[in-house]
Amino acid sequence: MLANDYRAIYTWPQTTKNQAELIALNGRYSVTDHWTVQSNLYYRRFDQQHVDGNAAEVERCSGVANNPLFNTLCLENDEFPQPRPPAAAFQILNQNGQPIPCPPGGGNTCATTPWGTVDRTIHQGANDRRLVAGTQ
Numbered sequence: 001m002l003a004n005d006y007r008a009i010y011t012w013p014q015t016t017k018n019q020a021e022l023i024a025l026n027g028r029y030s031v032t033d034h035w036t037v038q039s040n041l042y043y044r045r046f047d048q049q050h051v052d053g054n055a056a057e058v059e060r061c062s063g064v065a066n067n068p069l070f071n072t073l074c075l076e077n078d079e080f081p082q083p084r085p086p087a088a089a090f091q092i093l094n095q096n097g098q099p100i101p102c103p104p105g106g107g108n109t110c111a112t113t114p115w116g117t118v119d120r121t122i123h124q125g126a127n128d129r130r131l132v133a134g135t136q
Contacts, residue, residue, distance in 0.1 A: 014051070017049045018046070020046050025040070026041075040130070041129070043126070043128040046124075048121075053117070055117075057076040058102075058110065058115045059074055060073070060110055061087055061099075071104060073102040
């Protein structure tokens, strides 16, 4: 990999942060010589944050000069089920709402620009349970 282009996209960064918590309480109380009450209570929580860098599946929207999408960046729509939305729905815009230029490369690619994405996912979950039982 060292001999390859340092601008090439690999799966970096790739980090995962997990945090888990568990609190449990168990109790038993003898009401009489013949009756006891038992209880279990627990709380569990799990949080996960994941960051993953990947190669982007993008292409040139159009190579036709009179098309409004000419030489702009789009998500690949090859795998999108038919009927597909219009090509403009796949166009990628910058933070100002403007199309991102895509100078033509080989085929339907964007010159030598190594496009990539950084995907972030967050999962948070918590649950608790209570059980009280009496026995004789």
